[in-house]
Amino acid sequence: MTTGAGDHSIVTRGLTKRFRGGQLAVDDLHLSVPRGSVFGFLGPNGSGKTTTIRMLLGLVAPTQGGWDLLGTPMPGGVAAVLPRVGALVEGPAFYPYLSGEANLRRYDAADPKADPRTASRRIGLALDRVGLAAAAGKRYRAYSLGMRQRLAIAAALLGPRELLVLDEPTNGLDPQGTREVRALVREIAADGTTVFVSSHLLAEVEQMCTHVGVMRTGRLVAQGPIAGLLGGEAVTVRVETPDTAEAAAVLAGLGLEGVRTGDGQAVAELGGHAPERVTAALVAAGVAVRGLAVQRPSLEDVFVGLTGEGFDVDG
Missing domain, CATH: 3.40.50.300 (P-loop containing nucleotide triphosphate hydrolases)
Incomplete structure (x- = not known):
């Protein structure tokens, strides 16, 4: 046995x-x-x-x-x-x-x-x-x-x-x-x-x-x-703002990795940083924050990462 x-x-x-x-x-x-x-x-x-x-x-x-x-x-x-x-x-x-x-x-x-x-x-x-x-x-x-x-x-x-x-x-x-x-x-x-x-x-x-x-x-x-x-998957923070370049600079300055911009958003891997600290830093820098969301990985994200493809998530 x-x-x-x-x-x-x-x-x-x-x-x-x-x-x-x-x-x-x-x-x-x-x-x-x-x-x-x-x-x-x-x-x-x-x-x-x-x-x-x-x-x-x-x-x-x-x-x-x-x-x-x-x-x-x-x-x-x-x-x-x-x-x-x-x-x-x-x-x-x-x-x-x-x-x-x-x-x-x-x-x-x-x-x-x-x-x-x-x-x-x-x-x-x-x-x-x-x-x-x-x-x-x-x-x-x-x-x-x-x-x-x-x-x-x-x-x-x-x-x-x-x-x-x-x-x-x-x-x-x-x-x-x-x-x-x-x-x-x-x-x-x-x-x-x-x-x-x-x-x-x-x-x-x-x-x-x-x-x-x-x-x-x-x-x-x-x-x-x-x-x-x-x-094992990265948690990301998404900032909706017209000031994407400035927001990206703030995120990078805080030490967040994987910083990128596009479609009116600045996105980065949150890592061990507290979301409220990120929000406070953006506001202190004068970034016009329209929205901030923390996105945690889903099972679909894990599957896509493992296999390079997705399948039916809703039925």
């Missing part, structure tokens, strides 16, 4: 998947997902995210490499580990004419380890946890997209789970549905469950996750706490 595997819900070692015809979908993946984290598995469509998830859950055999789930080597530990893992992969599938509760009853009945005598209690707890208790008797076809995603997460939570794997849980949702799923993920993580969220939406991951792994064309190009990844 990998050293420190007990501190991680997912560890992969050189995980690789090559399909027939030579297509390399996942290339030498070394992934570490800390226990208790909300881990955003990020990348454009086609970057290898879903293939990785299918390998982790034992749905697709890797070409080479190994992995642990919840500290147990796989695939040998599938029977023991998967009952502790909930998953939503490639969208929910339910009967449209049945109620949410009736659909969950069919999911629960398919679990050979589930005690039918306690099914009602499990289903009630799962519906309550995702905020659908009041809509339990409503037909699935009448559910909104956000409600459908929450029901799918309820199906994944019918038993006690230490790890929840969600593949694009906000895909196709309107802003309200997206907020609902985001809040639910945070609540589940607060209860101690590790949540592994695959997404191509950078803005969503930035708001929801504590850690992130970035995929590009089958390879992992970065991973770690979001705060650490963002902390």
